[in-house]
Amino acid sequence: MLYAGIDGGGTKTTLVLADAGGREVARRTGPAGLVDPRHPAATADMLAALVRDALSDAGVAARPAALCAGLAGVGNEEERAEVEAALAASGVAGRVRVTTDGDVALEGALGGGPGILLIAGTGSVAYGRGENGRVERCGGWGMYVGDEGSGYALGRAGLAAALRAADGRGAETTLLPMLLEALGVPGPSGIPPWAGRAEKADMAALSRHVVAAAEAGDGVAAEIVAHEASQVAHHAVALARRLGPWTGAVPVVYHGGVLSTPVYADAVTAALAQQEEDFAVREPASDAVHGALSYARRLAEAVKA
Numbered sequence: 664m665l666y667a668g669i670d671g672g673g674t675k676t677t678l679v680l681a682d683a684g685g686r687e688v689a690r691r692t693g694p695a696g697l698v699d700p701r702h703p704a705a706t707a708d709m710l711a712a713l714v715r716d717a718l719s720d721a722g723v724a725a726r727p728a729a730l731c732a733g734l735a736g737v738g739n740e741e742e743r744a745e746v747e748a749a750l751a752a753s754g755v756a757g758r759v760r761v762t763t764d765g766d767v768a769l770e771g772a773l774g775g776g777p778g779i780l781l782i783a784g785t786g787s788v789a790y791g792r793g794e795n796g797r798v799e800r801c802g803g804w805g806m807y808v809g810d811e812g813s814g815y816a817l818g819r820a821g822l823a824a825a826l827r828a829a830d831g832r833g834a835e836t837t838l839l840p841m842l843l844e845a846l847g848v849p850g851p852s853g854i855p856p857w858a859g860r861a862e863k864a865d866m867a868a869l870s871r872h873v874v875a876a877a878e879a880g881d882g883v884a885a886e887i888v889a890h891e892a893s894q895v896a897h898h899a900v901a902l903a904r905r906l907g908p909w910t911g912a913v914p915v916v917y918h919g920g921v922l923s924t925p926v927y928a929d930a931v932t933a934a935l936a937q938q939e940e941d942f943a944v945r946e947p948a949s950d951a952v953h954g955a956l957s958y959a960r961r962l963a964e965a966v967k968a
Contacts, residue, residue: 665725666963667714667756668955669732671696671706672764673785677952678713680721685956689721696764698736698746706734707749714755730756731958733767733951758962764951765790765800768918771954772947777906778914779899779942781931783921785867787813789898793906801898801905806863812895812931814867814921820887821873822858822866826851828883836883841872870921878926892930895922896938903940912943 664683669676676696680689693713698706710732718726732750737743747761769780769790779791787810788803806815825842827833829851843850846857858866876884903913915935922928935942 664963665723665727666956666959667717667727667730668767668952668957668959669696669710669713669730669734670764670767670951670955671710671732671734672951673697673735676710676713678710678717679952679956680714680717680723680727681956683960688723689717691717691720696732696734698734698742700736700739700742703742703745704749707746707753710750711753711755726754727756727959729758729760729959729963731760731762731767731955731962733762733764733955735764737761737763760958760962762958765803766798767954767958768951769798769954770957771949771951772916772918773914774948775957776914776948777909778916779902780916780918781895781899781922782919783812783814783895783917783927783931784919785814785864786810787816787895787898787919789895789902791899791902791906794909797906799902799905801902806866812891812893812898812921814870815863816894817873817887817891817921818866818869819858820891821869821876821884822854824883824887826854834883837876837879837881838873838884841876842869845869845872867921871924874921874924874926888927888930889934892927893934895931896934899935899942900938900940903942909941912941915942915944916947917944918947 666681669678673695676693678691681687691713743761751759772780777792777794781789789801792798802809810816821838825839828836828839873884873887877888899915917928932944
């Protein structure tokens with residue numbers, strides 16, 4: 664019996680086919696799993712093709728007993744249901760479940776147990792599961808009204824600090840020459856036009872310079888890192904309070920490009936340690952695609968029961 668797990672993020676989609684013993688049979692990578700609300704069913708077509716290609720590569724004729732796809736951009740129930748219905752209608756699996764990419768990441772990171780997954784990459788969001796099994800989300804409101812503690816927030820704060828230094832309104836910082844060089848502009852006046860044209864990912868890419876400056880001892884950059892780290896930590900605090908009570912320390916797992924940076928991860932850990940709640944930061948049990956496989960197995964077992 665085969666199961667299919669899909670992690671469809673904003674950059675790429677990863678599919679894994681596994682047998683009943685958990686052995687990986689095939690793996691394929693495809694385009695981003697970000698659902699376009701104007702054409703939700705188009706994502707289902709891409710996923711179905713990915714499954715068929717993987718089955719062909721593995722030389723397997725039988726379709727998976729169950730498939731779970733965690734996709735970016737299916738927070739809206741109507742769109743989620745439309746993608747799920749279209750994927751089920753494609754006939755690529757016996758049973759189909761579509762959920763969010765955060766849901767499968769949470770399942771994989773915590774191994775199905777309680778705790779909190781903090782995600783800080785280009786954007787930021789957190790997911791938590793209480794000891795009673797209830798799942799909640801915190802943050803993830805986008806760069807205009809949210810994404811605190813993300814790569815985007817760090818990059819933007821770094822540019823703002825550089826401009827304050829140029830004006831004399833803020834402390835001197837190595838961020839000014841560092842970011843001017845990174846942007847390829849001759850002076851501070853070139854920063855606003857660049858920022859106006861920049862994509863979210865472009866701004867987030869500047870976060871590595873801010874973190875590097877902080878690691879090198881720049882006080883302004885260190886303040887930015889500490890502030891944004893506290894914002895990420897507040898996601899965990901809010902979820903811990905909403906999902907309590909807890910019988911022990913709340914498990915926390917980090918995920919995302921910014922949180923893979925030791926300096927920033929350490930700053931978030933330090934911020935968590937200052938809270939009233941007791942948190943225990945740990946390594947993820949597995950990744951998001953294996954979280955999707957876990958859901959797929961349970962989906963198939965529910966049919967047999």
